[in-house]
Amino acid sequence: xxxxxxxxxxxxxxxxxxxxxxxxxxxxxxxxxxxxxxxxxxxxxxxxxxxxxxxxxxxxxxxxxxxxxxxxxxxxxxxxxxxxxxxxxxxxxxxxxxxxxxxxxxxxxxxxxxxxxxxxxxxxxxxxxxxxxxxxxxxxxxxxxxxxxxxxxxxxxxxxxxxxxxxxxxxxxxxxxxxxxxxxxxxxxxxxxxxxxxxxxxxxxxxxxxxxxxxxxxxxxxxxxxxxxxxxxxxxxxxxxxxxxxxxxxxxxxxxxxxxxxxxxxxxxxxxxxxxxxxxxxxxxxxxxxxxxxxxxxxxxxxxxxxxxxxxxxxxxxxxxxxxxx
Amino acid sequence: xxxxxxxxxxxxxxxxxxxxxxxxxxxxxxxxxxxxxxxxxxxxxxxxxxxxxxxxxxxxxxxxxxxxxxxxxxxxxxxxxxxxxxxxxxxxxxxxxxxxxxxxxxxxxxxxxxxxxxxxxxxxxxxxxxxxxxxxxxxxxxxxxxxxxxxxxxxxxxxxxxxxxxxxxxxxxxxxxxxxxxxxxxxxxxxxxxxxxxxxxxxxxxxxxxxxxxxxxxxxxxxxxxxxxxxxxxxxxxxxxxxxxxxxxxxxxxxxxxxxxxxxxxxxxxxxxxxxxxxxxxxxxxxxxxxxxxxxxxxxxxxxxxx
Numbered sequence: 331x332x333x334x335x336x337x338x339x340x341x342x343x344x345x346x347x348x349x350x351x352x353x354x355x356x357x358x359x360x361x362x363x364x365x366x367x368x369x370x371x372x373x374x375x376x377x378x379x380x381x382x383x384x385x386x387x388x389x390x391x392x393x394x395x396x397x398x399x400x401x402x403x404x405x406x407x408x409x410x411x412x413x414x415x416x417x418x419x420x421x422x423x424x425x426x427x428x429x430x431x432x433x434x435x436x437x438x439x440x441x442x443x444x445x446x447x448x449x450x451x452x453x454x455x456x457x458x459x460x461x462x463x464x465x466x467x468x469x470x471x472x473x474x475x476x477x478x479x480x481x482x483x484x485x486x487x488x489x490x491x492x493x494x495x496x497x498x499x500x501x502x503x504x505x506x507x508x509x510x511x512x513x514x515x516x517x518x519x520x521x522x523x524x525x526x527x528x529x530x531x532x533x534x535x536x537x538x539x540x541x542x543x544x545x546x547x548x549x550x551x552x553x554x555x556x557x558x559x560x561x562x563x564x565x566x567x568x569x570x571x572x573x574x575x576x577x578x579x580x581x582x583x584x585x586x587x588x589x590x591x592x593x594x595x596x597x598x599x600x601x602x603x604x605x606x607x608x609x610x611x612x613x614x615x616x617x618x619x620x621x622x623x624x625x626x627x628x629x630x631x632x633x634x635x636x637x638x639x640x641x642x643x644x645x646x647x648x649x650x651x652x653x654x655x656x
Numbered sequence: 657x658x659x660x661x662x663x664x665x666x667x668x669x670x671x672x673x674x675x676x677x678x679x680x681x682x683x684x685x686x687x688x689x690x691x692x693x694x695x696x697x698x699x700x701x702x703x704x705x706x707x708x709x710x711x712x713x714x715x716x717x718x719x720x721x722x723x724x725x726x727x728x729x730x731x732x733x734x735x736x737x738x739x740x741x742x743x744x745x746x747x748x749x750x751x752x753x754x755x756x757x758x759x760x761x762x763x764x765x766x767x768x769x770x771x772x773x774x775x776x777x778x779x780x781x782x783x784x785x786x787x788x789x790x791x792x793x794x795x796x797x798x799x800x801x802x803x804x805x806x807x808x809x810x811x812x813x814x815x816x817x818x819x820x821x822x823x824x825x826x827x828x829x830x831x832x833x834x835x836x837x838x839x840x841x842x843x844x845x846x847x848x849x850x851x852x853x854x855x856x857x858x859x860x861x862x863x864x865x866x867x868x869x870x871x872x873x874x875x876x877x878x879x880x881x882x883x884x885x886x887x888x889x890x891x892x893x894x895x896x897x898x899x900x901x902x903x904x905x906x907x908x909x910x911x912x913x914x915x916x917x918x919x920x921x922x923x924x925x926x927x928x929x930x931x932x933x934x935x936x937x938x939x940x941x942x943x944x945x946x947x948x949x950x951x952x953x954x955x956x957x958x959x960x961x962x963x
Contacts (some may be wrong), residue, residue, distance in 0.1 A: 348792035470946045479901045594799035616807030
C-alpha cells in the first residue's frame with residue numbers, strides 16, 4: 331500500500347511538473363513579443379516595449395523565468411492582471427473558481443445519479459429496447475456540442491417558456507437570467523445555476539452512462555453471477571448485492587475523469603450563459619493576451635483535475651481489495 | 657501478398673458496411689455523413705449563391721422553405737441581417753469543418769500510430785519516458801490547450817507571406833493534430849504491446865527482418881482495426897471541437913461561412929430579429945455531430961465483432 335501511494339504521489343508531482351513546463355514554455359517560446367502586444371502592437375515605441383519587458387521580467391533567461399514564476403505561484407503571488415485593471419490575479423481566479431465550483435457541484439449532483447441509473451438500466455437490458463433507446467439518447471441529443479444545447483435551453487426553454495402564462499403562474503423562478511454578479515452568494519446565485527448546470531449534465535450523461543453500462547455488462551458475464559443464480563439466490567438480490575457493487579466501483583474513477591471533461595464543457599457553457607466563472611475568465615484573458623492570468627487559470631484547472639484523479643485512484647485502491655498494490 | 661492484403665481490406669470493408677446496414681441507426685448516421693461530405697466537396701456547385709458574402713439580397717427575409725410542399729423558394733433558410741443567403745452559407749460551411757476535422761484526424765492518426773507502434777515495439781526506457789510524458793500532457797484538457805495555443809498564435813503579428821503566417825492561417829488544423837497525436841499514440845502502443853508477443857512477430861524476428869519491416873509489415877496490419885475505431889472516434893471529437901472553437905470565436909474569422917461562427921454571430925439580440933440565421937447552422941452542427949457519432953459507434957461495433 332505504502333509503495334502504491336508513493337508511486338502514485340510521484341506520478342502526481344511528475345505530471346504537475348510536465349504540465350506546468352508545457353504551459354509556461356508554450357506561452358514563452360511561441361514567436362512574437364508579448365511585451366509589444368501589451369504595449370499596443372506595431373505603433374508602440376521601443377522604449378515602451380523595453381519598459382514593459384523589464385516590468386514583466388522577460389529579460390531573464392527562460393529557465394530563470396520559469397523558476398521565478400513557479401516559486402511565486404507556489405507562494406501564492408500570482409501577479410497583477412493586465413486585462414482587468416487594478417485586480418490581483420489570485421483574487422480574481424479564486425472568486426471565479428468558487429463560481430465554477432458551484433456550477434460544477436450542481437451539475438455533478440444532477441448528472442451522476444441520473445447517468446448511473448441510465449447506465450445500469452442499459453446494462454441490465456443489453457441490446458433490448460431500453461438499452462437501444464438509452465444508447466440512441468446518449469449518442470444523439472446528449473452528445474451535442476454544449477453551445478447548441480445551451481442556446482436551445484436559453485432561447486426555447488428559458489425565454490419562450492419563461493414568458494408564457496403557465497410558466498409564470500407556476501413560478502419558474504429558477505429560469506431567471508444566468509448572468510449573476512461575480513461576487514454573489516450561493517443562495518443568490520442558485521436561480522442562475524440550474525440551466526447551465528443542466529447543460530453541463532448533458533455533457534457528462536453520455537460519458538458516465540456508457541461506461542457504467544459497459545461495467546454492468548462485463549460483471550453480468552462473470553462466473554460468480556451464474557453460481558449465485560444457480561444457488562437459488564433471487565435475481566434481484568444477485569443484481570443489488572453482487573453485480574452493482576462490483577460494477578459501480580470503477581465509477582469512482584469515471585467521475586474523476588469526467589471532472590476533466592466537465593472543465594472543458596464549462597468553458598463553453600459559461601461563455602454561452604454569460605456565467606462569471608473560470609472558463610469565461612480564461613477566454614477573456616486569452617483574448618487580451620494576459621499571460622500570467624492565463625498561466626494561473628490553467629494551473630488551477632490542472633491542479634483540480636490532478637487532485638480529483640489522485641483521490642479517485644487512492645479511494646479505488648482502498649475500496650477494492652483486488653487492486654494490485656505492488 | 658499484395659492482393660491478399662487488398663482482398664482482406666475489401667472483406668473488412670464489406671463486413672463493416674453490412675453491419676452498418678443491419679443497425680438502422682448506424683446506417684442513417686453513415687448516410688447523413690456521406691450527404692454532408694457531398695455538400696463539403698461540391699458546396700460551390702450546389703449553393704444557389706456561391707459567394708458566401710453576397711449581400712445583394714433583401715435584409716432579414718424569412719425562410720421560404722416549405723417542407724410539406726417540397727419547395728425551396730428563393731431563400732430556403734432566409735437571409736441574415738446583412739442580406740446574405742443563409743442556405744448558401746450553410747452549404748458552403750460544410751467544406752471547412754470537414755477539411756479541418758478530416759485532415760486533423762488523418763495527420764494525428766498517421767503520426768500518432770507511427771509513434772505508438774514504435775514505442776510499443778521498442779519498449780524499455782524509450783517507451784517509459786514518452787509514455788509518462790504523454791500521460792502527463794493529457795492531464796491538461798484538450799479544449800483549454802487549444803484555446804491557449806490558438807489565442808496566442810493568432811494574436812501575433814506576422815509578415816504576410818512568411819511561413820509563420822501560413823502556419824498561423826492553419827492554426828486550428830495544427831492544434832487539432834498536435835492534441836490528438838498523443839491520444840492516438842497511446843491506443844496504438846497498447847495494441848502493439850498485445851500483438852508483439854504473437855508467434856508471427858517472433859518468427860519475423862528470428863528470420864532477421866529489419867525493425868521497420870516488422871513494425872509496418874507484421875504488426876501494423878493487426879493494429880489497423882483498433883486504429884480505424886480510434887480514427888472514427890477522433891473524427892467525431894474533431895468535428896465537435898472545430899464547431900466549438902468556431903463558436904467561441906477561436907475558429908474561422910468573420911465573414912467566413914463557418915457554422916459555429918454563424919451561430920455566435922446571430923445569438924443574443926440578433927436572435928429575436930433573425931432566429932433562422934442561428935437555427936439552421938446550429939441544426940447543421942447538431943445533425944452532423946449526431947450522424948458522426950452514430951457512424952463511429954457502428955464502426956466500433958463492426959470492428960469489435962469482426963476481431
